[in-house]
Amino acid sequence: MARGEEPMLTRRPSSHNDERATEEDALLTGQRPTRQPAASRWARYREIALFTWGLVATAAVIVLAVVYQHQTSKTTSERHGERPNGKRNLVFMVSDGMGPTSLALTRGWRQYVNALPWDGTLVLDKHLIGNSRTRSSSSLVTDSAAGATAFSCGHKSYNGAISVMPDHSPCGSVMEAAKRAGYTTGLVVTTRITDATPACFASHVRTRAMEDQIAEQLIGDGPLGRNVDLILGGGRCHFLPNTTAGGCRADGRDLIEKADEHDWNYIGTREDFDGLNLGSSVKLPLLGLFAPTDIPFEIDRRHVDDEYPSLEEMAKTALRALKDATKDSDQGFFLMIEGSRIDHAGHNNDPAAQVHEVLAYDRAMQAVIDFLEEDDTEGLMVATSDHETGGLASARQLNVNYPEYLWYPDVLANATHSAEHTARLYFSHLSSSQPSKADLRKYLPKLINDNLGIKNVTPEEIEYLIEHPIYAPWTLADVISKRSQTGWSTHGHSAVDVNIYASDRHAAKKLQGNHENTEVGEFLRWYLDVEEEVKEVTKELRDKLEISSGESWLGPIPSQEDLAKVETHLMSPQRGFEQA
Secondary structure, rough: OOOOOOOOOOOOOOOHHHHHHHHHHHHOOOOOOOOOOOHHHHHHHHHHHHHHHHHHHHHHHHHHHHHHHHHHHHHHHHHHOOOOOOOEEEEEEEEEEOOOOHHHHHHHHHHHOOOOOOOOOOHHHHHEEEEEOOOOOOOOOOOHHHHHHHHHHHOOOOOEEEEEEEEEEEEEOOOHHHHHHOOEEEEEEEEEEOOOOHHHHHHHEOOOOOOOHHHHHOOOOOOOOOOOOOEEEEEEHHOOEEEOOOOEEEEOHHHHHHHHOOOOEEEEEHHHHHHHHHHHOOOOOOEEEOOOOOOOOOHHHHHHOOOOOOOOHHHHHHHHHHHHOOOOOOOEEEEEEEEHHEEEEHHHHHHHHHHHHHHHHHHHHHHHHHHHHHOOEEEEEEEEEOEEOOOOOOOOOOOOOOOOOOHOOOOOOOOOOHHHHHHHHHHHHHHHHHHOOOHHHHHHHHHHHHHHHOOOHHHHHHHHHHOHHHHHHHHHHHHHEEEEEEEHOOOEEEEEEEEEEOOOOOOOHHHOOOEEHHHHHHHHHHHHOHHHHHHHHHHHHHHHHHHOOOOOOOOOOOOHHHHHHHHHHOOOOHHHOHHH
């Protein structure tokens, strides 16, 4: 045999030899051979393996689903829009005067200032679930009083009404009902606490102008006693007689002194507020009034942060205080938070003030959402606006030619103060030095540049400011609006639908889509399960109205002329200077 050759009987490792071996074994044993190619056997093994893997994967999915369902069983009611059982907290946020364009304006400004991408959105954007129709019983365009009455009572009423019906009879509010049901309650605002929106939750008068009477009812000196446990905001003047510094009451009563009889703990300074330690050192009931009238616009407040707390700080303080107060209670809390001065920026047609107010509200909403996510008690945030103010448009046609498709957020970014603040400085200059027109032509361009960041103010604009100083807030706002190409259609309100937001769209399922503003009010009392208490409170109010003839706390029935005068005065251009 040559070297390297295999023996003749050596079986080669091949499929052919495997088959021969099988045949030889069959001849010896007498059994019929079964031929199965190797490739077929591997295919079968693979099928078995895949089938086994599929069974294991299916079982794993089933197990995970069961575990997930078990872990989330306590929020099943939220996920299906059912009313929760047991203890719960509800935070209702109102962005007074904020319409959909306010979001576009603020979002574009923020993206520009912070060099964010096009999809850089606000907290608000992430929680949008629907929108609300805002008309009142007396007009297609509501005011804040009728808008807030829809939230507090769940009924339409006339412009100027503070939780009273179109027939001028009182309607029980969701906050009064919640208090009766054992909830702890709170109001946080940046305007006067006696202003329309907060007033509707804890008082009843036939016209919003009755702020002295609203203040009385807020502290508990009214038909139902005290229904609020925590108040943070402005409006000190309606608690003090007009004979004292910062007071504006017409009857000479000192309600801060009177509040002590209702066990209120009063604070009135930033130092006092800081002593609350963001809510960890609060003793209820708490009355915090940090400004004679409204807390300054956020664009101005940030420069005097040592004097006034922000909306975010007040929201955090209220949440912590109410949480601590209800930790051993069977009931949670109901808190109303209002970004009040978005509305005033709209009335002034001031886009720079507007974006800072919306951002301040956005930060407060984030604080609420963070609290709800971390808190052990089931809770929900619902937010909307009472109406839109100003007819805002993020575009403006400046001449008869076809408009350019442009809007300039950088113009607003250059402003360091509001038009209202700038106008106050102008008024102060006029009253202190009695300057000549020649002096004013030098003074005004510098004032506008220093506060609004506008370097190219025209001689015509300067002359109008000199000849018509009373319109300075509106004129200065128009200076910046024109250059940013921001449009406005009115110094009043508009009838546009406003957005609805929620921290949990499943829990607020009833508010998804388009709704009347009264449906928001109905949802609040439904979620808190206080429908019966609302009926009880309403009956008690009406019984007491018959006894007192209504003059002591509801006031006389106003005429349409009276109501129109109130709204005109509240939104006049000189309003900000009366409060200074």
